[in-house]
Amino acid sequence: MKTIEIKNLITGYHQKNKEIYKVGNYPSLTLNKGDFVTLIGRNGIGKSTLLKTLSGDIPPIEGEVKINGTPIHQLDNITRSKLISFVLPNVQINGRLTVEEVVMLGRYPYINWWGKTSDDDKLSVIRALESVQAMHLKNRDITTLSDGEKQKVMIARALAQDTPIIFLDESTAHLDLPNRVEVFQLLKIIARKSQKTILLSTHEIEMSLQVADYIWLLQKGKCTFGTPDLLVSKNTIREVFNSNYVGFDKESGVFKFCSIEKQFSFGIELDVSVKDYLGHQDVDIRILWLIKKFISEGCDESKDADVQIKLLYSTDNELLEWNVTYKNKTLIYQDHDNLNLYNQINKDFFS
Structure with missing residues (x-):
C-alpha cells in the first residue's frame, strides 16, 4: 500500500x-x-x-x-x-x-x-x-x-x-x-x-x-x-x-581503500610448514588483512609479482618467518607484534 x-x-x-x-x-x-x-x-x-x-x-x-x-x-x-x-x-x-x-x-x-x-x-x-x-x-x-x-x-x-x-x-x-x-x-x-x-x-x-x-x-x-x-x-x-581513494567491491559489498600512486605488485603464499603452527593467530585471516593493507598502499596482487612473499614456520625456534624476494635479493623477517611488513619491504627494497 x-x-x-x-x-x-x-x-x-x-x-x-x-x-x-x-x-x-x-x-x-x-x-x-x-x-x-x-x-x-x-x-x-x-x-x-x-x-x-x-x-x-x-x-x-x-x-x-x-x-x-x-x-x-x-x-x-x-x-x-x-x-x-x-x-x-x-x-x-x-x-x-x-x-x-x-x-x-x-x-x-x-x-x-x-x-x-x-x-x-x-x-x-x-x-x-x-x-x-x-x-x-x-x-x-x-x-x-x-x-x-x-x-x-x-x-x-x-x-x-x-x-x-x-x-x-x-x-x-x-x-x-x-x-x-x-x-x-x-x-x-x-x-x-x-x-x-x-x-x-x-x-x-x-x-x-x-x-x-x-x-x-x-x-x-x-x-x-x-x-x-x-x-x-x-x-x-x-x-x-x-573515487581515486576508495573503490566499491560488488562481490563483498564493502568499500576498499585505494591509492593514486601505484607501487609494486606482490604475491603471498603459505609454505606447507605453516600447517604445523599452533600459535594464537589465525594465519588465513592475517593474510587476508595483509593483502588489504598492501592494496590500500597502491600495490597490485599478481601471480607474476615483482615482490614474492612466502610465510614459513620455523620449527627450530617456533616462529613464523616472512621470506621476501625482490629481483635477486631475499630477506627474512621474523614475525613479531611490531612488524609492519609493508613498511619494512618498502624501506629495505625501495627506499
Whole structure:
C-alpha cells in the first residue's frame, strides 16, 4: 500500500533575490507501508532538502507530494504531524527533562490546549520506550545519556507521535559502530512489526545494502530506486561512490581503500610448514588483512609479482618467518607484534 507518492517533483529553494535554486528532479517515487528505505548519496546532493520537501517543511519548486492520496500542501500542520514524525541528528533538549518527559513531547498533536496528558498518552510513551528497548532509561535525566541512548529516545519520541511515516535525517552519524548497527536493526523491526513507512537519510552505505528493503540513491539531481541487490548488480553503487581513494567491491559489498600512486605488485603464499603452527593467530585471516593493507598502499596482487612473499614456520625456534624476494635479493623477517611488513619491504627494497 502506497503511503507517499511523488510526481514530477523538483526540490529547491526560493533565494532572497527571488531566484529559484533547483536541487533535485524526481519524476516518480513511492514509499510503501512497512518498508524500511534508506536515502543515500554524496554530501550536498540534496538528501535533507528532499526529506524536508516530503515532510512539507519546505514547498516544492514544481510537482506534487501526496500522503495517502492527499497533496501534502492541502494538509494543516496538526494533520501533517499526525502523519509524519521527523527524527533529526543531535537534537538539543533544554531543561532537565526525564526520558519519559522527552518521549511525551511526541504526543503534542493529541494533547488538548490545557496540556493535560491522558492514560492513552502515557501508554503510548511506555510502548514507544519498549519498542526501542529503553524502558530502563525511563526516569533518567536526558542530559546524562550517551549519544546512542539519546538516539533511541528520539526514535521513541517519534514512535509516541504515532505516525504511519517516520523520516530520519543522519540519525546515526555520531554513533559508534555497535550503536549504528542497533539503530538500523531497530528501524527495520519497527517497520516490519508496526507496518510503518521509514525513510532514513544516511551515509551508512554498506549497512544500507545489508539491512534496507529499498534504497533511494541520489546522484546528479535525480534518484535511482531499487533493492540493494539490484543497485549492486547494475554497478550503480560503484559509479556513484568510487573515487581515486576508495573503490566499491560488488562481490563483498564493502568499500576498499585505494591509492593514486601505484607501487609494486606482490604475491603471498603459505609454505606447507605453516600447517604445523599452533600459535594464537589465525594465519588465513592475517593474510587476508595483509593483502588489504598492501592494496590500500597502491600495490597490485599478481601471480607474476615483482615482490614474492612466502610465510614459513620455523620449527627450530617456533616462529613464523616472512621470506621476501625482490629481483635477486631475499630477506627474512621474523614475525613479531611490531612488524609492519609493508613498511619494512618498502624501506629495505625501495627506499
